[in-house]
Amino acid sequence: MSYWRRHLFLHPETAEQQPLVASSACLLGEPVRHDGGHKQQDHFEQLLLPHLQLQAICPEVSIGLGVPRPTLKVIDADFGPRVVQVLDPNEDVTDALLDYADSTMRKIGRFWPLTAYIFKARSPSCGVDTTPVNPDTPLQHHGSGAFAGRVRRSAPWLPLYEEEDLQTESACAELILLCFICRDILWQGGNWDGGRGLAHYSRLLGELSVPSPDRMPLWEAVRARLSALGKDGRGELVEQYRVL
């Protein structure tokens, strides 16, 4: 085992496998969009695939909408936003998307150790704060897709990205590093020792300001610390992980 595996991880065994990251399937080139197309991000193959396991998920296909299918939009309704067909707003798929999100997120744990999720921006199912709500009306604003919004509520600690956040090598490097750290922490399961983890990653990343020893603040602190390090500092850290 390399020097870095022994010294960078609380659980060196977690470095043996690539961290697991879910992704909107269309971003990985799967032809699942409403028109049978995709939105493949070519640079993911070069920058992310050597380090991460990317698992493709298309919630609209998974709830049985098929390809091709009618386009969807998000509208405000009395009891919250709804995802409906553009041409027939009576066709409402919100509940199916929410149920699918619930069943997906119930799997997270040691046997589905998800460390991050990459979503397609602006999608009525997958967008994270970028989806047009009430599009093309005076009441338009932005919100999240039904599936992505439910994932965020179910697992507020899970780092969420859209493909537009990952357009530079530096941003991809930050994601890789965060996923390795998340995997290391997730491995601890119910035995999470926040103090030990904090001390470990504080040594690695410099001082981390964390108010309580549970996972979510630590991950937020790690992410904030990575941002504060700037491009050069992040690059140096990621290089350490790359030689694992």
Ligand code: SF4
């Ligand atoms: S944005 Fe989401 S729902 Fe739409 S095609 Fe891509 S994976 Fe499927």
